[in-house]
Every structure is written in C-alpha cells, then in structure tokens.
Amino acid sequence: xxxxxxxxxxxARMAHGALTRDGFLGTDSRNLVEILQDDDGxxxxxxxxxxxLAAALQRLTDAALAHxxxxxxxxxxxxxxxxxxxxxxxxPFGHPGLFVKAEVHGRRLDTGxxxxxxxxxxxxxxxxxxxxGRGSPYRLDPEQLAGFLGMEGKGPEDVT
Ligand SMILES: [Zn+2]
Numbered sequence: 001x002x003x004x005x006x007x008x009x010x011x012a013r014m015a016h017g018a019l020t021r022d023g024f025l026g027t028d029s030r031n032l033v034e035i036l037q038d039d040d041g042x043x044x045x046x047x048x049x050x051x052x053l054a055a056a057l058q059r060l061t062d063a064a065l066a067h068x069x070x071x072x073x074x075x076x077x078x079x080x081x082x083x084x085x086x087x088x089x090x091x092p093f094g095h096p097g098l099f100v101k102a103e104v105h106g107r108r109l110d111t112g113x114x115x116x117x118x119x120x121x122x123x124x125x126x127x128x129x130x131x132x133g134r135g136s137p138y139r140l141d142p143e144q145l146a147g148f149l150g151m152e153g154k155g156p157e158d159v160t
Pocket of ligand 1: 091092093094095123124127128
C-alpha cells in the first residue's frame with residue numbers, strides 16, 4: 001500500500017534506535033499507513049474515537065504525574081502510578097514540543113487488569129490515531145485499552 005511521504009518520514013523516526021532504543025513499531029512489518037487504518041477501523045467498530053480514548057487516558061496520566069511516583073486512586077476504580085525517567089522526547093510525527101519520559105502503570109482495582117503507557121502514548125493516540133506497532137513495548141490494543149478504561153460497551157452493537 002502506498003503511503004504519503006510524511007508518513008514514511010515518521011515511520012523512519014519510529015525505527016529501533018532512531019528516537020528511542022525500542023522504537024514504536026515492534027515486530028510489525030506493515031507500513032505505517034496500514035497500521036493507522038487498521039486501528040482506526042477497530043476504534044470505529046468500538047463506537048469510539050481516538051479523542052475519546054486519549055481524553056480518558058490523559059486524565060489518568062495527569063493524575064499519576066501530579067503525584068510524583070506515589071500511587072493514586074481515581075473513581076474508586078483505577079490505581080495509577082508514574083515511573084519517571086530522565087529527560088524528554090519528541091513526537092515521531094515531527095510535531096514541535098517534547099514529552100516527559102515516564103511510564104504510567106495503571107491497574108483496575110475491580111478486575112486486576114494492568115496497563116502500562118507513556119505520556120507520549122496519549123499524544124500519539126489523540127493527535128495521530130497511532131497505537132504503536134504490534135510487539136512494541138507500549139503498543140495499546142484499541143479493544144484492550146477500551147476495556148481497561150471501561151469504555152468498551154459504549155458503542156453500537158450492530159456495526160457491520
Ligand atoms: Zn505528534
């Protein structure tokens with residue numbers, strides 16, 4: 001599948017060792033445009049938007065970062081904690097601005113389900129609809145993410 005040159009440039013910046021040691025694509029051999037289209041379809045079938053998922057994840061991220069590594073409980077349902085690393089990193093799509101290097105560890109208190117993401121993950125979803133490639137350490141599967149956030153039942157059930 002052909003993809004626009006700006007996506008090919010972004011894809012190059014997502015490779016192992018370009019911006020980060022692990023990169024953003026994992027073992028996914030698809031072109032970036034295919035990864036984006038596949039996940040976009042999956043989010044639509046959930047009846048959600050990238051903005052919905054990013055907003056919910058941003059709220060948890062902000063709470064975790066505000067508590068400087070201490071666990072914080074939100075809505076009696078989520079426990080989140082940030083693990084900070086040194087420095088900041090840029091968006092691989094070439095946006096100006098830098099994102100705090102940190103991991104956020106989330107756990108659902110009711111189900112025990114856990115999820116790990118970064119502040120950049122939230123931006124990549126909200127601004128680019130990018131959930132990272134399969135096998136990437138911070139890949140967030142749209143269905144799993146929606147389930148973790150408790151948003152999976154929001155969509156229409158008869159979408160074909
Ligand atoms: Zn960006």
